[in-house]
Amino acid sequence: MIVLPFSQTARSPEDLVNVDILPAITPELRRVAEEFSVAVTPAMVNLIDRDDPHDPIAAQFIPSAAELNILPGERPDPIDDDAFSPVEGVVHRYPDRVLLKLLRTCAVYCRFCFRREQVGEAKAMLSGEAIDRALDYIRAHTEIWEVILSGGDPLVLSDRRLGDVIEKLNAISHVKVVRIHTRLPVVDPERITPDLIAALRGRAPVYVLLHCNHPRELTPEARAACALLVDAGFPMLSQSVLLRGVNDDAAVLAELMRAFVACRITPHYLHHGDLARGTSHFRVSVERGQELVRGLRGHLSGLCQPSYMLDIPGGHGKVPISSGFIQREGDVWSVEDYRGKRHIYCDANADSPASLPSENETCEKSQAPARAPS
Numbered sequence: 001m002i003v004l005p006f007s008q009t010a011r012s013p014e015d016l017v018n019v020d021i022l023p024a025i026t027p028e029l030r031r032v033a034e035e036f037s038v039a040v041t042p043a044m045v046n047l048i049d050r051d052d053p054h055d056p057i058a059a060q061f062i063p064s065a066a067e068l069n070i071l072p073g074e075r076p077d078p079i080d081d082d083a084f085s086p087v088e089g090v091v092h093r094y095p096d097r098v099l100l101k102l103l104r105t106c107a108v109y110c111r112f113c114f115r116r117e118q119v120g121e122a123k124a125m126l127s128g129e130a131i132d133r134a135l136d137y138i139r140a141h142t143e144i145w146e147v148i149l150s151g152g153d154p155l156v157l158s159d160r161r162l163g164d165v166i167e168k169l170n171a172i173s174h175v176k177v178v179r180i181h182t183r184l185p186v187v188d189p190e191r192i193t194p195d196l197i198a199a200l201r202g203r204a205p206v207y208v209l210l211h212c213n214h215p216r217e218l219t220p221e222a223r224a225a226c227a228l229l230v231d232a233g234f235p236m237l238s239q240s241v242l243l244r245g246v247n248d249d250a251a252v253l254a255e256l257m258r259a260f261v262a263c264r265i266t267p268h269y270l271h272h273g274d275l276a277r278g279t280s281h282f283r284v285s286v287e288r289g290q291e292l293v294r295g296l297r298g299h300l301s302g303l304c305q306p307s308y309m310l311d312i313p314g315g316h317g318k319v320p321i322s323s324g325f326i327q328r329e330g331d332v333w334s335v336e337d338y339r340g341k342r343h344i345y346c347d348a349n350a351d352s353p354a355s356l357p358s359e360n361e362t363c364e365k366s367q368a369p370a371r372a373p374s
């Protein structure tokens with residue numbers, strides 16, 4: 001057996017066999033790898049526990065025959081990026097912001113990726129002319145307040161290319177904020193260098209959204225990479241995908257959110273899995289997701305609460321889907337606390353004085369728990 005030096009990204013099922021992660025290559029695995037790119041960085045290869053058949057790191061990056069199971073509702077472009085793309089590389093779905101997708105490659109290929117049919121090794125970076133056309137579009141649309149570099153992973157680009165785009169965005173006066181969506185601080189922490197930081201600096205503040213799904217991804221090296229970014233003045237936020245077998249567990253989610261905050265990363269999005277083709281084995285039900293997110297409330301600091309989001313298929317945008325803690329009951333509201341106990345809340349305000357309790361009533365009346373506290 002040839003063992004890959006772990007300084008090299010594994011890019012095929014053969015590579016994964018060589019590093020003892022896959023026992024053998026089946027015809028199904030070969031078909032999966034032909035359809036959806038494979039890449040696992042040395043940092044992630046080293047993090048996989050070969051003795052754990054349910055390792056949450058392996059589950060995210062190692063191809064599986066389950067990816068051949070395509071459900072009827074699954075789509076090649078689940079959030080319809082293409083329908084909102086006025087020029088190549090730009091997605092203009094919301095009024096005040098655009099996605100600028102400079103490249104279609106990543107350092108790793110996540111098996112659940114919602115853009116898995118748009119990103120991959122065979123896909124290229126935008127040509128210089130296409131980047132110019134994308135920047136012209138942004139220049140011409142003065143309502144664009146924020147530009148989100150997404151992808152592909154923008155930090156895969158060289159410092160020179162990235163710095164050039166940042167500089168051009170900084171020259172567009174109506175662009176006030178640049179956001180970078182990346183997985184690199186976790187999957188390739190060595191990519192975060194002083195030269196990269198210098199390339200990101202400019203007039204517009206740069207926010208870095210880290211994609212990370214399991215607390216084990218935040219290794220000492222990943223934490224140091226994040227600290228470099230935060231210390232350099234780039235605010236960091238998190239985005240995670242709720243994934244069966246990876247983080248669909250209240251204790252794991254709690255540990256992940258606390259780890260973000262300890263790294264000075266604000267928990268931002270917890271995404272419900274998109275309807276990407278061949279990813280049903282990763283999705284949990286909305287009810288399960290609501291239950292998990294509800295379980296964080298109260299038990300965890302307010303700093304550690306992500307928004308549970310659904311990206312509505314068809315490109316209609318993201319909406320929060322956390323379950324409601326409050327519902328109207330006649331003239332009052334019934335509010336459920338984090339232990340499952342219900343309380344009456346009177347929405348007393350100048351517009352609705354009728355909601356005020358009478359002298360004999362109280363707004364602090366509590367009811368028996370609607371369900372057993374978890």
Ligand code: SF4
Pocket residue numbers: 105106107108109110113114115116119151152153183211
């Ligand atoms: S890094 Fe992001 S864009 Fe790339 S495969 Fe993973 S989820 Fe998809």
